[in-house]
Amino acid sequence: xxxxxxxxxxxxxxxxxxxxxxxxxxxxxxxxxxxxxxxxxxxxxxxxxxxxxxxxxxxxxxxxxxxxxxxxxxxxxxxxxxxxxxxxxxxxxxxxxxxxxxxxxxxxxxxxxxxxxxxxxxxxxxxxxxxxxxxxxxxxxxxxxxxxxxxxxxxxxxxxxxxxxxxxxxxxxxxxxxxxxxxxxxxxxxxxxxxxxxxxxxxxxxxxxxxxxxxxxxxxxxxxxxxxxxxxxxxxxxxxxxxxxxxxxxxxxxxxxxxxxxxxxxxxxxxxxxxxxxxxxxxxxxxxxxxxxxxxxxxxxxxxxxxxxxxxxxxxxxxxxx
Amino acid sequence: xxxxxxxxxxxxxxxxxxxxxxxxxxxxxxxxxxxxxxxxxxxxxxxxxxxxxxxxxxxxxxxxxxxxxxxxxxxxxxxxxxxxxxxxxxxxxxxxxxxxxxxxxxxxxxxxxxxxxxxxxxxxxxxxxxxxxxxxxxxxxxxxxxxxxxxxxxxxxxxxxxxxxxxxxxxxxxxxxxxxxxxxxxxxxxxxxxxxxxxxxxxxxxxxxxxxxxxxxxxxxxxxxxxxxxxxxxxxxxxxxxxxxxxx
Numbered sequence: 001x002x003x004x005x006x007x008x009x010x011x012x013x014x015x016x017x018x019x020x021x022x023x024x025x026x027x028x029x030x031x032x033x034x035x036x037x038x039x040x041x042x043x044x045x046x047x048x049x050x051x052x053x054x055x056x057x058x059x060x061x062x063x064x065x066x067x068x069x070x071x072x073x074x075x076x077x078x079x080x081x082x083x084x085x086x087x088x089x090x091x092x093x094x095x096x097x098x099x100x101x102x103x104x105x106x107x108x109x110x111x112x113x114x115x116x117x118x119x120x121x122x123x124x125x126x127x128x129x130x131x132x133x134x135x136x137x138x139x140x141x142x143x144x145x146x147x148x149x150x151x152x153x154x155x156x157x158x159x160x161x162x163x164x165x166x167x168x169x170x171x172x173x174x175x176x177x178x179x180x181x182x183x184x185x186x187x188x189x190x191x192x193x194x195x196x197x198x199x200x201x202x203x204x205x206x207x208x209x210x211x212x213x214x215x216x217x218x219x220x221x222x223x224x225x226x227x228x229x230x231x232x233x234x235x236x237x238x239x240x241x242x243x244x245x246x247x248x249x250x251x252x253x254x255x256x257x258x259x260x261x262x263x264x265x266x267x268x269x270x271x272x273x274x275x276x277x278x279x280x281x282x283x284x285x286x287x288x289x290x291x292x293x294x295x296x297x298x299x300x301x302x303x304x305x306x307x308x309x310x311x312x313x314x315x316x317x318x319x320x321x322x
Numbered sequence: 323x324x325x326x327x328x329x330x331x332x333x334x335x336x337x338x339x340x341x342x343x344x345x346x347x348x349x350x351x352x353x354x355x356x357x358x359x360x361x362x363x364x365x366x367x368x369x370x371x372x373x374x375x376x377x378x379x380x381x382x383x384x385x386x387x388x389x390x391x392x393x394x395x396x397x398x399x400x401x402x403x404x405x406x407x408x409x410x411x412x413x414x415x416x417x418x419x420x421x422x423x424x425x426x427x428x429x430x431x432x433x434x435x436x437x438x439x440x441x442x443x444x445x446x447x448x449x450x451x452x453x454x455x456x457x458x459x460x461x462x463x464x465x466x467x468x469x470x471x472x473x474x475x476x477x478x479x480x481x482x483x484x485x486x487x488x489x490x491x492x493x494x495x496x497x498x499x500x501x502x503x504x505x506x507x508x509x510x511x512x513x514x515x516x517x518x519x520x521x522x523x524x525x526x527x528x529x530x531x532x533x534x535x536x537x538x539x540x541x542x543x544x545x546x547x548x549x550x551x552x553x554x555x556x557x558x559x560x561x562x563x564x565x566x567x568x569x570x
Contacts, residue, residue, distance in 0.1 A: 070449075070459065095480045099461040102414075102449025111415065111533030114444050127537060132442050136339045139442075140537045163493045181458040181486040187479070195481030201569070225570065243464075243499060244478065249440055250498045252461055258569040269335050272440075279567045281559070282548070292548050297562055301553030313556045317564065 003029040004086035005054065006077050008094060012044035015198065016159075017092040019052045023160040024152050025090040026053030027119045032088070032196035034276040039080040041065050041073065050166030052159065058084070058171035065175075074100040076173035081147070083171070083185045088147045093255075094197060101151050111143035112153035120281065134249055135275030153276065154197075154255040196247070199228035201258040202277070204247055206232035208263020208284065208303055212240035217307045218262065224314045230254065232264045248273035261302045266291025283307065323377040323468065323490075325368045326430040328421055328447070329396055330358035330439035331389040341539045348441075348539070357392055360436025364496035366506050367466060368434055369400045375468070378402050380428065384411045384420045390522065397517035398509030404520070409527035412535070414442075418450030419530030425455050430491070431471075437462050437495035445495070452493035462485060464499030 005025035018040070025036045034054040042065070046057050058080050076321065077100070081089050089108070091097040093115065103139035105112035115130045126305055131153060132139045174247045196202060203222040209215065215229075222229045229245060236246035247254050255276035263285045264270060271294050274280065278320040282295040284304050292298045299306055333339075333353045340349040357365070371377040375401065381396040382405040383389045393404040405428075407420045425433055433452075438445035445461075452459030458473070460466075464483065465476035471490040476483050509517070551559045563570045 011428060095462055095478065098445050099449070102418075102446040103453045103459065105415070105446065106450055106453035112444075112446055113534055129540075132539070133333075133339045134335075134440055134443060136541070137341075138540050138542070140540070142535050142537055143533065143537070145533045178456075182460060182486050185474075185485045185487055187482065187484040189479065189482030189484075193481070197480035204357070237503060244482070246498075258563070258567070272335065279563070279569050281563070292550075294545070295548045296546075296567065297559060298548045298550050299553050299556070299559065300550065306553050306556070310556050310559070312570075313560050317560050317570070321564075 001034050002084040002086050003032065003034060003088045003090065004077075004081050004084055005038050005090045006097065007038045007043070007049060007054070007057070008092060009040050009043045010029040012042060014040070014043065014049065017154060019048060019095060019159050020154070020157055021090050021092050021152050022049055022054050023053035023162070024119070024157045027157070027160070028088050028161045029053070030050045031120065031123050032150070037084045037086070039077055040044035046168050050164050051161055053162035053164055054166050056165055057168045059168055060171050062172065062175070064180070067187070068096050069178060069182065069184065070096070070099040070103060071181060072175055072179035073076060074107055075102055075175060077174045077180045080171055081108055083315060087147055089147065091149070091151050093151055093153050097151060101149065105149045108147045108149065109145060110147035111145040111151040112149040113141050113143060113152070115153050117153050117156040118148050119157070123287045131276070134272035135270070143304065155257065155276070155278065156255075194226060194228040196228045196230055196245070196254060198251050199256050201225045201227035201253050201260070202230050202256045203227045203260045203262070204230035204232070204264060205235070205262040205303075206264030207234050209235075214304075215241070217311065221260070221307055221311050221314070224311055224318065232270055233267070258261055261291055262307060264291060265289045266294060323371060323375065323428045323432060324428070325377050325432045325434060326425060326428060327361065327365045327368050327379060327381045327396070327401065328433065328435035328451075329361045329365070329381050329383045329392060330436065331383055331385055331392040332356050332358045332439050332441045332514070335440060339541070345540060346536070346539045347547070355365060355392060357395060358436050358439045360438060360440070360497050362435035362506055363498055363500045364436060364494070365396055365399060365401070367496065367500040369507065371468070372400065380405060382407065382424050382556070383419060384409060384417045386410060393519050393522060395509055397520045397522070398513040399507045400513065402520065404522045406522065406524050407527055408524050413532040414444045414446040415450060415534070416530040416532040418447045420527060421447065421451050422454035423528050424525065425451060427567060432468070432490060433457065433493040434496055435493065437497045448493050448495035455491065455493070457491040457493045458488040459493050460488065461495040463494040463496045465501060466494060483561045
């Protein structure tokens with residue numbers, strides 16, 4: 001018996017979330033007195049999976065799986081789960097993992113709980129805590145099936161080192177035509193930009209910026225911090241910024257370490273999307289803006305004066321701490 | 323083309339979240355319920371197919387009689403008929419089993435569900451319905467075109483979007499982008515009057531088992547007050563982010 005974790009990679013290298021889900025899987029394996037096995041697609045090597053407690057990496061090298069395909073990936077992961085007799089399977093909360101999670105759950109007859117934020121409070125009955133009501137509450141949820149599937153929220157558990165030797169074995173799932181009913185034709189991805197999903201820091205701006213022509217300083221601030229840029233709903237609705245940057249209840253959720261909101265008043269739908277971020281900084285001219293109630297740090301001031309100075313201060317800080 | 327739109331009956335986004343019965347039940351007292359926003363985008367796209375390509379559109383919800391006003395609103399927006407599966411929505415798996423039964427018996431070509439409901443945020447029902455009915459599945463769908471049984475869809479991925487092709491039968495997990503918010507329809511008086519005459523079929527549950535159950539709810543610990551930094555003292559902000567919050 002093992003705990004199986006799906007470790008996502010890009011161009012052969014593991015994503016940071018792969019190490020976070022591995023850390024979490026190791027925590028569960030310790031509770032159950034077992035080991036962690038991982039499955040990945042086209043990983044170059046074991047990377048740092050051993051550092052985070054993974055004992056064996058089952059690496060899939062099938063050319064048909066070069067591009068992410070939810071149906072085929074779910075089938076392959078299900079076969080790996082059966083091969084290692086996994087009672088618990090852990091995936092992340094990325095768009096891809098959420099896509100394949102429900103398919104995988106049906107393949108394995110595994111009770112699925114997504115948005116999990118902590119290790120199980122009990123292994124028997126198996127009880128996990130997940131966020132609900134867009135992070136306004138938590139539900140302690142029991143899973144009653146023999147196999148259990150957990151989707152871990154980003155940044156909820158963090159990285160925990162548990163060094164072990166990780167061996168890599170080839171894993172060749174047996175796939176059928178049904179797995180490829182959906183065919184990926186083209187991918188349009190800005191490769192040079194930090195994405196909101198992967199970013200540790202997100203710099204977000206709203207109507208207070210007065211127009212799309214003023215986004216240069218937002219991008220400069222994001223550049224200094226190595227951050228992704230985001231925006232409020234009215235800004236994407238007005239076409240100032242692309243829809244993919246819209247953060248909120250019907251937009252993208254953000255679970256970054258630091259979220260900087262500039263010229264955003266803090267509508268409840270926006271706050272729902274950023275609740276999972278650890279530290280929130282708000283810059284706004286209106287001292288009564290509701291966002292200040294949700295923020296950790298705040299600056300009451302004009303973004304057009306504050307942001308350029310903040311950029312210079314951060315540049316100096318970076319230079320001093322390089 | 324026969325379309326089924328799965329509707330979740332959810333608390334309005336501004337609702338206060340409280341619990342009763344020793345924190346085991348959601349407190350519906352004073353809460354306004356609405357069509358789940360992700361489902362509303364899907365319903366409007368279904369209306370487009372109905373008007374431009376001659377599709378029929380049914381809507382379905384799993385739940386008790388309290389969900390019927392939400393189904394009536396969907397009828398007022400233009401759906402042809404509504405189905406309520408008469409059982410509480412216990413967990414994603416049980417709901418998906420009930421919906422899969424409706425899909426199989428109704429012979430639907432296209433099932434549109436929201437990518438997640440804004441109450442439990444599980445995001446699992448659309449994919450489960452697809453797997454249970456042997457349909458293709460496209461999640462986080464932001465564009466959908468159908469010609470005959472050929473489908474071209476665009477879905478949002480982390481950091482961009484991708485275009486896929488597939489064929490009917492299809493289940494999508496839809497969201498904003500399927501239509502723009504400005505295209506969402508508000509029921510007019512004629513629609514509301516017509517909705518009263520449209521069929522709302524109450525279907526007996528197949529008594530699908532659940533795989534998970536909520537033991538209790540809890541709310542996050544109260545947050546401390548904001549630390550305000552003077553606009554002319556941004557060195558302090560940098561210092562706080564570095565030494566206190568440890569995020570830079």
